[in-house]
Amino acid sequence: ELKVEQNPLFLSMQEGKNYTIYCNYSTTSDRLYWYRQDPGKSLESLFVLLSNGAVKQEGRLMASLDTKARLSTLHITAAVHDLSATYFCAVDLAGNMLTFGGGTRLMVKP
C-alpha cells in the first residue's frame, strides 16, 4: 500500500524567510504532483514532476523530485503572505490513482 507523508503538517513562518516542505512516499513512482488549496476552495495544480531529478520553479516556489530517495521537496523562497495556504503532494503509483499526502498548512506572517 502506498503511503505518502508530508512534513511538517503545520508551518508558521515570517515573510522573507525560506523554508522547505518534504514529501516522502513508500513505493517507487516517477510521477508526483504538487497542489495548493486555499481555505474552503478547490485544489490548484502547482507542479508536475515526471522523472528523477526533475526540478520546476514558479515564482517563489521550487519543486524537485528524487525517485531513488522517494522524496520530493517544495522550497519556498522569501515567503510572502499570499503564499499562505495548504500544500498537498500527490503520488501516482499505478497510473490514474493519485495518493495524496496529508497536507502542509502554511501560514506566512508579516
Next chain:
Amino acid sequence: NAGVTQTPKFRILKIGQSMTLQCAQDMNHNYMYWYRQDPGMGLKLIYYSVGAGITDKGEVPNGYNVSRSTTEDFPLRLELAAPSQTSVYFCASSYNRNTEAFFGQGTRLTVV
C-alpha cells in the same frame, strides 16, 4: 471554457436518503476522478474513469457508485447516505496520466 463543474455546491441529506453528485468537464479529458476530503485531511480516491464506459474503484469506494456514459459527465451516486459520508467531494479530470488533474469547486455534503 468552464473547466470542471460540480453541482450542487452544498447539500444536507438525512440518513438513508440517496443523491447524485453531478460532475461535467468541457476540456475533452479522458480521465475523470472522484475524491473525498475529510476535515483537515488529504484527498482519498473514490472512483475513477479512463474513458467513456470504463470505471474502476479507488481507495474508498464502499457506499458509492459511478457511471461514465459520455466523455463529459461522471456522476457519483450515494445510495443510502450515512454520517460517515459527511465530507467535501471533489471531481477532477485530466487528459492522461502524465498531465495534472483539474479540480471542480467541490460539493460539501452533510449527512444528519
